[in-house]
Amino acid sequence: MTNQPNRKIVLFPPIDEKRLHVLRESAGDVPVVNCLSDEEAHLEIADATGFYGKITPSLLSASKRLSWVQSPTASLEHYIFPELIEHPCQLSNMRGIFGDVIADHVMGLVLMAARNLHIYVRQQSEGDWLPVGGQSTHSTLFDGPGQEKDIDRAHLHLSDCTLGVVGVGGIGSEICRRAKAFRLNILGVDPVCRLVEEINLPVWPTERLDELLAVSDFVVIAAPHTPATEGLFGPEQFRRMKSSAWLINVGRGVIVQLDALTDALQSGEIGGAALDVLEQEPLPKNHPLWSLRNVIITPHVAAASPKIPERHLEQLAENVRRHCAGEPPLTLVDKSSWF
Numbered sequence: 345m346t347n348q349p350n351r352k353i354v355l356f357p358p359i360d361e362k363r364l365h366v367l368r369e370s371a372g373d374v375p376v377v378n379c380l381s382d383e384e385a386h387l388e389i390a391d392a393t394g395f396y397g398k399i400t401p402s403l404l405s406a407s408k409r410l411s412w413v414q415s416p417t418a419s420l421e422h423y424i425f426p427e428l429i430e431h432p433c434q435l436s437n438m439r440g441i442f443g444d445v446i447a448d449h450v451m452g453l454v455l456m457a458a459r460n461l462h463i464y465v466r467q468q469s470e471g472d473w474l475p476v477g478g479q480s481t482h483s484t485l486f487d488g489p490g491q492e493k494d495i496d497r498a499h500l501h502l503s504d505c506t507l508g509v510v511g512v513g514g515i516g517s518e519i520c521r522r523a524k525a526f527r528l529n530i531l532g533v534d535p536v537c538r539l540v541e542e543i544n545l546p547v548w549p550t551e552r553l554d555e556l557l558a559v560s561d562f563v564v565i566a567a568p569h570t571p572a573t574e575g576l577f578g579p580e581q582f583r584r585m586k587s588s589a590w591l592i593n594v595g596r597g598v599i600v601q602l603d604a605l606t607d608a609l610q611s612g613e614i615g616g617a618a619l620d621v622l623e624q625e626p627l628p629k630n631h632p633l634w635s636l637r638n639v640i641i642t643p644h645v646a647a648a649s650p651k652i653p654e655r656h657l658e659q660l661a662e663n664v665r666r667h668c669a670g671e672p673p674l675t676l677v678d679k680s681s682w683f
Contacts, residue, residue, distance in 0.1 A: 351375075351393045351667065352388075354392040355396050357398060358379060358380050363657055364376070367664050389407045393667070395412070396416070397416065410431070412673065413433050417437065418438045420682045428679065429679045442652065443515045443518035450592060453592050453618035454523075457618060459500075475498075505561040506529040506560045507520075510533055511568065513536075516567075517540045521540070532545060533550045534550065561586065561590070562590050563591050564594070565600065570682040573599045575601055576599050578601045579604045588615040591619075593622075606633060616640075620641075620643075621644055
């Protein structure tokens, strides 16, 4: 690797020795300074060209040559600030390492809702052998035309359902690919219109969100927190959804107005909700969502996987290598849009 002259990378807060060794190997002969204190970081960043960690307005103002900042997270709502947006440096994030993991979580929630597994798990603790929509497991038997049982209608057939994805980036695209394997009809909206490869899905512009809401049996939010998405789902959006539809949120909690969602669920305006993220975390123990049978709550774990730490380090090391070689980072961010 041929490094660009006079490059220098500052890390703060400091990282462990194992990861530091990997980054220094990726940097070649470019100095990588693992700062142990805020004071040291302020001194070292003066002539640094790259930075990894938690940048602050004070650190940014102390820099003279900074051209690249790497966020340790994919989401940027707690990272971006006005001076960073205006600064000429490039910003990269950690997107792309969570897609398959979160998509697996989403499909688990879809299956739970479609097959009423969330209800059966609760009934198990009570020793309650009662199919949803029926009095006996034998009521699932089909007796001939016109003899369908309530239990049959209480369980969804996925290939008859439509799944709408709000935010078809790396995570949303993986959700669409998995949903296709279950033969769901798929729709997606995103500020960046693209074609989801492998399944030949054209993504609609966000202006068509209302159309998506009107026909989707599952509405999956996989969008990041940005100025455009904060509070995006409120009373009007729930009114536009099918009364049987489920909302699934694995994006960011602030995208969904918690009070409006609670009202929609309690009134039966929508069919249910599966929530890994909420506007208020953790959700208070006395909140009514805990007790609703048509709600599934997981504690912000959709991205949990033993694969994530190693992917995180691999992507960071590659972006370090690219900076030292004078190449743009893999995961360049539009700072003004927060993604």
